[in-house]
Amino acid sequence: MIKMSINLGERSYPIYIATNYADIGKSIASAxxxxxxxLITDTNVDMHQADECINALKESGYDVHKYVIAAGEENKNLDTVNEIYRYLVKQKLERNSVLIALGGGVVGDITGFVAATFLRGINFVQVPTTLIAQADxxxxxKVGVDFEGSKNIIGAFYQPRLVYINVNSLKTLPKREVxxxxAEVVKHGIIKDRDFFDYVEYNLNKIFEFKEDVLQFTARANCSIKGSVVEEDEREGGLRAILNFGHTIGHAVESVSGFQLLHGECVSIGMVGAFKMAQHLGMVDAKESDRVIGLLERIGLPTGIKGMDVDKVFAQMYHDKKIKNNKLVFILPKRIGEVLQISIDDTALIKEVLQELAQ
Known part of the structure; x- marks a missing residue:
């Protein structure tokens, strides 16, 4: 088992990267x-992962209750949060109680938000079971929920007490989820680590074959890249904004699609849009753009919004959190491994990029 740490002073916590759930009880005891x-999970993960995880916890002497929410981004809302609150009140949870988020990003975001707000804050543990959650x-x-069609518009910064990653949980996922x-894995290479981008490009087939050593290296690299950013800028006052690469357009596409597109699929589209915009501004070489688009296509991710209403996407972008002084904030690439934060008020340029994505 690999152990690493996110160093945030009194809010520091460990990340464990394992190949099963055998050590989850020991990891929780160490905290x-x-x-x-x-344990909060969703209907999909409950079928494939919950019993194994709960049994491992019981073998360590823990008594764990389970609450299952409906799977899907459309359930990441205050109604679901209220249902969980009612359950926790019924269970008579106290300040030292622990919520365990077993699932993907939706489960983690909801559970973290509930933990941040219930009794003014209780402990929670992240046990991510999807690649997007393990990577990012x-x-x-960052925890929160969607509200009236806007992504993550209600939320908080609330750190877990630990993260436990079982890389073999990825084997239960549909290929589309992998x-x-x-998309988030590729994003990390683009924003901060060209060598990691090279690694993913070279080892892509092994990732799809679920080779344990490759999955563990990938998880460690992702956590290291994201962790280094969070350690420097926990509450997104500056550097952490680079993690939003691909998200300014991506979140708008996700909302306009009615959440029929997966988050990573929308980030892929957003990253392509960011490269197109950077090319228009003379910031990035076309060869770099082509290389990134080529990798996204090899993965099987969408790289455009053909058939989608461009005007709706444009309008939705202005309902996002990434706006300062009525200007959209974009993270744009200089090259693979380096990005910049730029505010853009050239609406004609933004619409031109969206039109190109729609072709």
Missing amino acids: RLSGKMV SSVGG QAGL
């Missing part, structure tokens, strides 16, 4: 968590 435990959303403390998760 000195001992209150009542509720389980680390860093492909979507790889």
Whole structure:
């Protein structure tokens, strides 16, 4: 088992990268968590992962209650949060209680938000089971829900007490979920680590074959890249904004699609849009753009929005959190491995890029 840490002073926490759930109880004990435990998962993960995880916890002497929510981004809302609150009140949870998020980004975001707000804050543990959650959303403390069609518009910064990654949980995923998760993996290479981008490009087939050593290296690299950013800028005052690469357009596409497209699929489209915009601004070489688009296509991710209403996407972008002084904030690439944050008020340029994505 690999152990690494996110260093945030009194909010620091470990990340464990394993190949099963055998050590999850020992990991929780190391964090000195001992209150009542509720494992929150969704209907998909419950079928494939919950029993194994709960049995491992019971073997370590923990009494764990389970609460299952309906799977899907459309359920990441305050109604679901309220249902969980009612359950926790019924279970008489206390300040030292622990919520365990077993699932993908939706489960992690909801559970973290509930933990941040219930009794003014209780402990929670991230156990991500999707590639997108293992690569990105389980680390860093961003938690929240969607509201009236706007993505993650209600939320908080609230760090978990630990993250436990079982890379073999990825074997239970549909291929489309793995492909979507790889968008965030590619993103990390683009924003901060060209060598990691090269690694993913070279080892893509091994990732799809679920080679344990490759999955563990990938998880460690992702957590290291994201962790280094979060350690420097926990609450997105500056550097952390680079993690939003591909998200300014991506979140709008996700909302306009009615969440029929997966988050990673939308980030893929957003990254292509960012490269197109950077090319228009003379920031990035066309060869770099072609290489990124080529990798996304090899993965099987969408790279455009053909058939989608461009005007709706444009309008939705202005309902996003990434706006400053009525200007959209984009993270744009200079090259693979380096990006910049830029505010853009040239609406004609933004619409031109969206039109190109729609072709």
